[in-house]
Amino acid sequence: MSSSEINKEFNLVVLISGNGTNLQAIIDAIENGNLPNVKISAVISNKSDAFGLKRAEKASIETKVFPLQSYLKGGEGRDRSTYGTELAKLIRTYQPKLIVLAGFMLILTPSFLNEFENNQPHVDVINLHPALPGQFAGAHAIQRAFEAYQNGQIKHTGLMVHKVIEEIDAGEVIMTAEVPINAEDTLDILEDRMHKTEHITLVSAIKKLSQSHL
Numbered sequence: 347m348s349s350s351e352i353n354k355e356f357n358l359v360v361l362i363s364g365n366g367t368n369l370q371a372i373i374d375a376i377e378n379g380n381l382p383n384v385k386i387s388a389v390i391s392n393k394s395d396a397f398g399l400k401r402a403e404k405a406s407i408e409t410k411v412f413p414l415q416s417y418l419k420g421g422e423g424r425d426r427s428t429y430g431t432e433l434a435k436l437i438r439t440y441q442p443k444l445i446v447l448a449g450f451m452l453i454l455t456p457s458f459l460n461e462f463e464n465n466q467p468h469v470d471v472i473n474l475h476p477a478l479p480g481q482f483a484g485a486h487a488i489q490r491a492f493e494a495y496q497n498g499q500i501k502h503t504g505l506m507v508h509k510v511i512e513e514i515d516a517g518e519v520i521m522t523a524e525v526p527i528n529a530e531d532t533l534d535i536l537e538d539r540m541h542k543t544e545h546i547t548l549v550s551a552i553k554k555l556s557q558s559h560l
């Protein structure tokens with residue numbers, strides 16, 4: 347590969363905590379040629395048993411596990427802020443153009459975000475959140491949307507990909523998708539519909555950002 351081609355390569359580091367179906371959607375899109383200049387340099391999980399790590403290994407992607415609790419117990423002066431700094435340092439070693447939170451369930455500290463906002467090269471950090479902007483920030487967003495529908499508070503839900511800022515599940519919106527809720531839906535059915543939409547939307551958002559890099 348020539349050096350100009352390498353420069354155009356859009357390296358991702360993907361952070362996960364669990365099943366990794368969204369990671370799988372990115373892997374599949376790369377393998378299918380739907381994300382032509384994108385490469386996943388590493389998958390990092392804060393949970394050693396995250397099934398997404400197996401998905402990454404199967405696709406021959408480098409993996410790292412960086413658990414918060416064992417880090418905190420590992421020495422004097424360690425706290426969530428230094429964890430954020432160390433996680434950022436680990437990510438920097440892979441020289442990503444974009445950091446993707448795909449079901450990463452830890453709140454990132456200012457120490458982490460500052461590293462990519464204030465130091466060069468600047469790297470965007472994006473998050474997939476299973477609710478529309480301004481709705482259901484935090485955990486269990488799909489369940490909370492389902493309950494809000496049943497209480498007549500909303501008529502549909504949706505999801506967004508957004509840039510990560512200190513405020514949880516907020517920040518500049520890159521892409522949204524509305525997801526209908528039907529009267530006969532169970533929570534399982536809605537979750538399934540949400541995940542299918544997430545897989546498409548996350549890949550589209552990465553495509554949009556990778557193309558603006560060309």
Ligand code: GAR
Pocket residue numbers: 362363364365366367368369398448449450451474475476484485486487515541544
């Ligand atoms: C996804 O539904 C994602 O939107 C959600 O975690 C799930 C991960 O699924 N993220 C959040 O709730 C972040 N606030 P996956 O591990 O199968 O990709």
